Amino acid sequence: MTISRGFFGHHDPRAVDLPPGQHLTHGFPVLTAGPTQLISTEVWSFTITPESDKPRRWSWNEMMALPSEEINVDIHCVTRWTKLGTHWRGVALDTFFEEIDTDNEYAMVHSYGGYTTNLPLEDLVGGKAWIVYEYEGEPLHAEHGGPARLLVPHLYFWKSAKWVNGITMQRSDEPGFWEGFGYHNYGNPWREERYAGD
Amino acid sequence: MTDTNATEGQADSSAEETPPAGNHWRKATLIGVHPQSWHSRTLVLDVPGWAGHLPGQHVDVRLTAADGYSAQRSYSLAEPATPDRVAVTVDLLPHGEVSPYLVESMELGDELDVRGPIGGWFVWEPGDPSIGDGPVLLIAGGSGVVPLVTMLRARKRAVDSTPTMLVYSLRGPRDLMYGPELEEMSADLSAPGSAEVRLVYTRKVPGGHPRPASHLTVEDIKPPSAWPEPLAARVYVCGSSGFVDHAAGLLHKAGYPDDRIRTERFGPTGVDR
Numbered sequence: 191m192t193i194s195r196g197f198f199g200h201h202d203p204r205a206v207d208l209p210p211g212q213h214l215t216h217g218f219p220v221l222t223a224g225p226t227q228l229i230s231t232e233v234w235s236f237t238i239t240p241e242s243d244k245p246r247r248w249s250w251n252e253m254m255a256l257p258s259e260e261i262n263v264d265i266h267c268v269t270r271w272t273k274l275g276t277h278w279r280g281v282a283l284d285t286f287f288e289e290i291d292t293d294n295e296y297a298m299v300h301s302y303g304g305y306t307t308n309l310p311l312e313d314l315v316g317g318k319a320w321i322v323y324e325y326e327g328e329p330l331h332a333e334h335g336g337p338a339r340l341l342v343p344h345l346y347f348w349k350s351a352k353w354v355n356g357i358t359m360q361r362s363d364e365p366g367f368w369e370g371f372g373y374h375n376y377g378n379p380w381r382e383e384r385y386a387g388d
Numbered sequence: 389m390t391d392t393n394a395t396e397g398q399a400d401s402s403a404e405e406t407p408p409a410g411n412h413w414r415k416a417t418l419i420g421v422h423p424q425s426w427h428s429r430t431l432v433l434d435v436p437g438w439a440g441h442l443p444g445q446h447v448d449v450r451l452t453a454a455d456g457y458s459a460q461r462s463y464s465l466a467e468p469a470t471p472d473r474v475a476v477t478v479d480l481l482p483h484g485e486v487s488p489y490l491v492e493s494m495e496l497g498d499e500l501d502v503r504g505p506i507g508g509w510f511v512w513e514p515g516d517p518s519i520g521d522g523p524v525l526l527i528a529g530g531s532g533v534v535p536l537v538t539m540l541r542a543r544k545r546a547v548d549s550t551p552t553m554l555v556y557s558l559r560g561p562r563d564l565m566y567g568p569e570l571e572e573m574s575a576d577l578s579a580p581g582s583a584e585v586r587l588v589y590t591r592k593v594p595g596g597h598p599r600p601a602s603h604l605t606v607e608d609i610k611p612p613s614a615w616p617e618p619l620a621a622r623v624y625v626c627g628s629s630g631f632v633d634h635a636a637g638l639l640h641k642a643g644y645p646d647d648r649i650r651t652e653r654f655g656p657t658g659v660d661r
Contacts (some may be wrong), residue, residue, distance in 0.1 A: 192415045194500045196493045199459050200485045211460045220629040220653050225636035225646055236582050245407065270460055327571040333629065350483075371508035374657070379494060385506065387411040 192316055204327040208272050209379035215271035223367065227353040231337050236321060237356040240292040247355075248286070253321065256281045261320055263343035265350070266379040278341055280322030284315045294359040297341055298366060302353040307366035308332070308341065308375070309349060311359070318344055321354060346377040346384070413450060413501040414438065416474060418494055427480040429491055430466055430533060433472065433502065439507035440469035442513050443539040444624070445651075447474055450501040452464045453488060461486045463504065464535040464626075468542035477565065479531035492637040512624060513538045514548035522620040524552035527635050528611060528652050529627020530558060536626055537566050539574060544581030549602075551586040551615055557631065559582055561593030583611055591650040604631075607640045619643050626652040 205214050231250040239245040248256075263280040297314055299307050313319065319342040323330050330336030331332060337354025342349045348368050369375050374383040420432035441447075445465055454457040463476040475571045475589055480491040494500075512524060526536040533556050543552060558564060564587070574585035587606050599608075611618035625635045632651045639649055 191452045191455055191456070191500045192413075192450075192501045194489070194494070195498045197451045197453050197489045197500075199453050199457045201453070215457060222651060222653065224651055225640070237580075270461055335635065354597060367509075372506065378444055385411060386395050 191289055195229065204274075209266050210290065210382045211384075212266055212270055212272040212379065215273055219220070219267065219269070219271055219330050220332065221267060221269055221348065222259065222352065224303055225306065226332050228242065228332050229299070229302050229337060229353055229355075234337050235355060236338070238285070238286055238290050239358045241288050241294050241361070243361055246286075246289055253323075253338070255282060256285050258269050261322065261341065263344075264348050265340075266376065268346040268348055268373065268384050270379070272379075277326050278322040279324035280316060280320040280338070280341060283319045283321065284317065286321070289361075292358060292359045295362050296360040296363045298358045298360055299349075299351045299354060300356040300358065301351045305351060305353070305367050307349050307351050308364055308369055309345070310376075313345065318342065323333070336379065344378070346374075347377055348373065349377055404455055408538070411503070413503045414610030416500055416502045418496050418498050418500075421494075421496070422635060424477055425479075426492070426562045428477060428565055430475055430477040431490060431494065432448075432467075432475045433500075434472060436472055437475045438472050438474055438502075440471065441455050441465050442508070442511040443468055443542040444511035444535045445502035445505040445507045447502050447533075448506060449476070449490075450484070450503070451489060452501070456604070459486050460507065464538065466534050466538055468538060468545055477531070477534045477599070480576055492506060492588070510535065510624065510650050512542075512622070514543050514546035519622050520620075521550065522617060522622060523553070523615045523619065524612065525609065525621045525623045526552065526554040527604075527623065527625045527627075527639075528556045529604075529625075529635070530563065530654075531565070532625075532627030532631065532652070533558075533565055534626075535652065536624060537569070540583055543583070544573065547580045547582070551612070553586070553612060555586045555604070557588040557590060558610075558626070559590055561589070561594040565614065604635060604638065609635070609638055609642060621648065623649045624652075625649060627654060629653045 230367050234250045237245045237247040244264055258279055258281050264274045266272045272329050295311050297309050299313050321338050322339040322341045340351045340354045374388050377383050407602045416433035416435045423432040446462045447465055447604045448462050450460045466477040467475040477488050481487045486598050504535050528536045554614040574584055575584055588604050589601050625632050632653050
């Protein structure tokens with residue numbers, strides 16, 4: 191650590207138990223590589239493709255007919271902001287995967303606009319991940335990934351793909367979009383896995 | 389110290405390798421400051437071992453107080469690569485935690501830590517084959533101009549003749565960053581490394597400026613008539629999230645497909661109330 195003469199910092203008392211290198215935000219900053227995608231719920235769909243190559247597709251209305259949950263979590267962006275106590279509503283990935291037969295351990299998440307991100311399947315099931323469509327009681331805005339995005343709050347937020355439209359099961363792990371640009375393959379904020387090699 | 393670009397367990401995926409992000413903190417010493425607008429300045433840091441970067445990449449900055457408290461932020465690199473040298477241009481966020489130190493308090497000889505370079509998507513370098521030889525349209529909102537000026541500087545340094553235009557949206561004259569440099573760069577469009585620069589003032593217009601104050605319009609991003617295939621341009625947009633979405637809407641209206649547009653969104657992230 192290099193001491194910066196004359197720097198004191200804010201020591202925000204609310205910033206307890208943040209992952210290393212994070213600070214609090216009260217806004218909801220946006221990190222997107224391209225333009226915001228504007229997808230209507232009429233055309234929106236979500237497809238899981240297992241190795242059998244028999245994809246299972248859900249339309250918006252079919253997803254809305256699934257049991258939903260309220261999720262109250264902290265979120266951590268690799269650009270160093272953390273937002274505490276965010277409220278979402280959505281459908282657990284466990285619910286979708288009940289209908290999927292797969293032996294593959296890796297998933298590639300796809301979004302409208304071409305974004306991808308990779309995760310082990312075990313990080314998507316077991317009550318750890320959801321497809322969310324409401325934020326703070328309102329329909330999720332396009333800017334934040336609406337009509338629906340993935341929410342995987344235990345990893346850095348680039349894994350919570352905006353405008354999600356599918357998951358492809360894979361035998362082996364491959365990097366997604368940011369993972370191919372030097373960001374960490376897994377992205378655990380508590381171990382500060384920001385960049386490749388962390 | 390040796391460079392440790394750990395890429396353990398990573399297969400070489402393609403011929404177009406992005407340099408892995410630098411993985412360790414390096415001590416940086418402030419060796420130069422250049423005021424920009426009334427609320428921003430450029431800091432030039434001596435960073436032994438800094439190996440270089442691409443225009444558009446960022447650097448992580450870490451400040452540590454005497455009691456061990458530390459804060460980190462990311463800033464766009466403000467100059468093309470020079471060994472052992474890092475420059476950032478920082479805009480003051482009035483209630484921020486880090487920017488007031490960097491813009492107002494830090495003095496020559498003071499130190500901090502840097503890590504990087506970071507990012508490989510929002511980059512442009514002269515002669516990059518992945519971009520082809522089409523024109524380049526740069527659209528900046530406020531301090532979003534910083535990485536785009538780094539691209540223009542790299543282009544000038546390489547005497548690259550890719551047709552390039554910067555459209556720079558800002559509130560008023562006192563918010564202008566890099567004013568003299570942009571004026572010089574656009575004064576003679578036949579000079580090597582020159583680029584067309586359009587200043588779009590949204591609130592207050594300096595005397596003699598031909599365009600009245602208004603937000604960015606589709607007319608402002610219209611490419612110069614000399615551009616052969618304007619819609620083949622690669623477009624880089626950097627600014628606040630609202631600005632980027634507004635600009636992307638205009639680009640769509642003008643017929644640019646999404647896959648030609650790369651964006652980077654800036655914004656205050658710290659506790660500010």
